Amino acid sequence: MDIKTQWPRILILNIAGVALFLSWYLPAGHGFWSALDAGMFHFFNQKLVESRAFLWLVALTNNRAFDGCSLLAMGALMLSFWRKESAAGRRRILIIGLVMLLAAVVLNQLGQALLPVKRASPTLTFEHVHRVKDLLSLPTKDASKDSFPGDHGMMLLIFSAFMLRYFGKGAGVVALIIFVVFAFPRVIIGAHWFTDIAVGSFTVALIGLPWWLMTSLSDRLISLFDNYLPGNSYKIETEK
Template sequence: MPMQFNKLILWNFVAVAVLASWYWLPGHGFWFQIDRAVFYFFNNKLGESQAWVNMIAVANNRAFDAVALLVMGLVYYSYYRKADAEQKRRLLIVGLLMLLTAVGLNQLGRTIPVERPSPTLTFDNIHRLTELAGFKTKDASGDSFPGDHGLMLMIFTGFVWRYLSWRAGLWGCLFVVIFSAPRVMGGAHWWSDIYVGAFAVAVFGLAWLLQTGLMDAVIGWLNHRLPRFKRAG
């Protein structure tokens, strides 16, 4: 894939503009208004129904993260199982690089000079999921920006859109909304942790990796260098 200079500039501009509009506006400007409205909408619901509390608490339990991994894995595997041997080798390399990219961009996100406690640690007189549920769950974070779950999901979306198909990319977009929602609904993350912080980091990083041809070059290099194993017989 040749370098897509116009797209690279566009996506870098989008990432910087979104992050700057949040970072430089006093009190985070209109983003905070959205954050507060979203938080109180879902927090008020925690006081209305124990069934709702239990559902959100389950979705915020660490074990539930495996569901997101399983669903993403199933989408990836649905393409892998239909591929020929050479394509399967390439998809394994892409999967490995996707995981390494997730680790790298997560570290990049941590370099943003922001330490932001979650809304449950910011507002008073609120419902706490950990107090209402009868089992272990999560409803707070001392440093919630950018949202790491949302970032991982967005990286998956970018990779499968590029290397699988646009249909897989649309599934990825749906997963971003569905699997990042519990952290927002439970109060462990602000809405903007996902749709400003994670979005900006993902768009910036993926633009440089996918629009410059860099990732394609690394995939090609690994495909050439890694040993090939032949089946016996």
């Protein structure tokens, strides 16, 4: 992919990412975002004691086993394409997965290091709140000492972007549904603020992902892995 033709789009997405972060970071008390964060947390937090069914739903969707379900959902989506491919195509999909994991690790580390924010989750910030761990014996993640940016949401956004880039719009839409289903239970239980994802995760994605997926970087890494990983008897193409 030629960066010269993509440069305006990369610049626009980067500016959008910076503007999104500054809209939250610069205003005193985080401006309108603060009211949105607090309102969403208190709404769902109160529901925990109003509905036993809702409490169990929130607990189950924030259990570690549910995180495993997110991996299964992502794997199933990629498997649906892998099963239709030739040996070369299957190798290509596996290598795309490796490059995607590399991008996730790099962008997550950069996001944690470069965004000048450290804050605890709402369950550790507000007083007199309802915590799932106190209401049920089922192990859940309902708190975090450093919740910004939302790393879980960030990983799912990266997956969505890779699926859109390499497998088309349909796969991208399905991946975004997976993102919503598996990222926002953390907000509902209070382990993350809404802006941990809506600002933090999206900021990293808007700034970092265009340089991976709208330049030749990702395609070159795929070719590099293809050349040096074992079993390279099948020649793959980075573009379909």
